Amino acid sequence: MNNTGYIDNSETRSNVSTMGAVITHAPGDYRFEKVPIPVPGNREILLKVEACGICAGDIKAFQGGKRFWGGGPFTQYIESGCIGGHEFVGYAAAVGKGLSGDYKVGDRLIAEQIVPCGNCGYCRKGLYWMCDPHEVFGFKKHLNGGFAEYMILPEKSIIHRVPDTLSLEQAALIEPLSCSLHAIDRAAIEPEDVVVVSGCGPLGLGMIIWAKLFYNITIIALDLKEHRLHQAKTAGADYALNPRKQDAGKLIASLSEGLGCDVYIEAAGYPNSVYQGLQFIRKKGRFVEFSVLNDDVTCDFSIIGDAKELDIFGVSLSPDCYGRVIDALKKNQADVSGLVTHTFPLSEFSAGFDTAVHDEKAIKVLLVPEALNR
Ligand SMILES: [Zn+2]
Ligand SMILES: [Zn+2]
Structure with missing residues (x-):
């Protein structure tokens, strides 16, 4: 074992051929099982x-979502x-000879999703x-994922190197x-923009961190959970409000000469967060839809056109972002402490999922593969 905690393949894989992994069988039916360690191709x-x-x-997905x-x-x-x-993030345990890119066993790597x-x-x-x-x-x-001790990065993966100086939490984020x-x-x-981030889960908190770091504009964070509002302030939000208890519209008006916010980022995932945004945003504002919503949203589309002439931006995945994120973390420009709230051994994935759903204080929950008793 070297100082990064990496165990090279000569110590582990030569003796054992099975690993622990969480297998997706059906909605609500995921099981921790022993399966063969995958064998990488050339x-x-x-x-x-x-x-x-x-x-x-x-x-x-676990809850059976239609998507x-x-x-x-x-x-x-x-x-x-x-x-x-x-x-996921991890260390190369074996590298195919036909691979370009000069990777070697022990390299700390991540692949885009x-x-x-x-x-x-x-x-x-x-x-x-x-x-x-x-x-x-x-x-x-x-194309199995990282709820396992080992996984394969196929040839077409977009791989980035992760500095060993990043903590486990930083790397996993x-x-x-x-x-x-x-x-x-x-x-x-x-x-000079006034930006509202609605929803302060790990993704919304990340948006606050980057918006503050790269633009240093006024940020209003909205969430219904106290712990998340507290974290939003730590992440750099100028204001953090529970819109059920505080008058967010009044605050936004006071910061924008009564016009409304310039940018509204919907990261809560509920129809109410969309309605609220269409109300808070100014004419000619930019509405960013990030969430995967479970419920359909029904609203008056003429707000987008006739009433406010809005720009609506969808967001999917993270093109050309991994490198900049790794760089900012490496330079310690982004304080992400407090985002990982819980870590569970992989075999206790079920408690991990449960915590992510029900624990008021959970933000990001990690699963960490443990050495199995073989
Ligand atoms: Zn994700
Ligand atoms: Zn394609």
């Missing part, structure tokens, strides 16, 4: 997983039998995060922080 990397965060998407299991307008995306988890095909119309336009087959780690049996940064990129923030 152009693949075997990653020994250090940690893997639980995403809101993982929870929605994952099909229903309504959606066809089934998730494959039963796969291993979940796309917020999407593995683009490289051939579809979007990939050919350079819009790799919109790739049509849309293969994301943790949803398909041929690279994926969600990258998604947050893309939301801020999309918001096209201008100097």
Whole structure:
């Protein structure tokens, strides 16, 4: 074992061929099982997983969300039998000889959550995060995720090096922080803007961190949970309010000559957060929709046109963000302490999911593979 905690393959993989992994069987039916350690191909990397965060998407999948299991307008995306988890980081345990990029065993690595095909119309336009087959780690049996001791990074993965100086928590936050940064990129923030971030989960908090770091504008954070409002202030929000208890509209008006906020970022995931945004935003404002909503939103679309002439920006994944996030963390420009609130051994994933859903103080919950008693 070296000083980073990495155990190289000569110590571990030569003696054992099974690993612990959380297998997705069906909604509500995930099981910790022993499965074979995957064998990397010539152009693949075997990653020994250090940690893997639980995403809101993982929870929605566990709860049987339509976007994952099909229903309504959606066809089934998730494959039963796969291993979940796309917020992983780890160390190369084996590197295929045919791989370019000078990787070696022991390198600390992360791969972007999407593995683009490289051939579809979007990939050919350079819009790799919109790739049509849309293969994301943790949803398909041929692209298992990080809720396991080991996983494969296939040839087309977009791999980034992770400095050994980053803590486990910082490294495990690279994926969600990258998604947050893309939301801020999309918001096209201008100097003097008043920006509202609705929803202060790990992603909303990340947006506050990046907006403050890169633009230093006025930020109003909204959430219903006290602990998250407190964390929003730590992340850099100038104001943090519970809109059920405090008059957020009045505050926004007082900061904007009565016009409304310039940017409203919807990161709460509830229809009320959308309605509230359409109300708080000024004419010609920028509305950024980040959340994956479980419920349909019904509203008067003429607010977008006739009433306010809004710009509506969607946000998906985190194109060209991982490198900038890693760089900012490396330079200690972003204080992400307090974002990881809980860490569970992988075998106790069920308690981890439960905590992520029910614990008022949970922000980001990590699963960490433990050495199994073999
Ligand atoms: Zn995620
Ligand atoms: Zn593609």
